[in-house]
Amino acid sequence: GESVGLHLPTLSVQEGDNSIINCAYSNSASDYFIWYKQESGKGPQFIIDIRSNMDKRQGQRVTVLLNKTVKHLSLQIAATQPGDSAVYFCAEPLRNYGQNFVFGPGTRLSVLP
Amino acid sequence: EPEVTQTPSHQVTQMGQEVILRCVPISNHLYFYWYRQILGQKVEFLVSFYNNEISEKSEIFDDQFSVERPDGSNFTLKIRSTKLEDSAMYFCASRIQNTGELFFGEGSRLTVL
Incomplete structure (x- = not known):
């Protein structure tokens, strides 16, 4: 999809609560997805990835869920901390099975004290 | 921890001027990328580079753009004649x-006046 300009979707959560960030992707043939975190003034930082032959993958405090039927990804962050405040992007291959990525528009996560 | 480094962190230039953005990828990495992010928008793929040649480029990467790996450590992005719409954060990755996982640098902010 196209960018959403200056107004990113924002998710506000209380510190300690769980966060769920959603992403819709466009290409049903995409075989690999990545979640990135971008803190203010910094470059994107890898969080977790998942291949299309899986529907769930867990990392440290993060879980990615993949629903290929509806072309939907979600990132779950357990026990959200202030340091989790950032913009989160999902990324899928630029072309079918490609090695370069197109990023989603991003969701801003704000952690409230 | 090894990291991708980029210089300059911020460059201001006049429209029509040439700009070179520099990157030092992680030393044992073989695949190199440039992405850009217009303020408040999503990260966009520009070009990928492997074995001293471009492996893929996006529609954004027109004849005004070029990349080079002049030695064993640097990877540069040149914009021949900058336009106002080239103002963005440019991220190198390797x-x-x-x-x-793609490892991103901290970015170079380009402001075209």
């Missing part, structure tokens, strides 16, 4: 193989 990875050891053509799958898996």
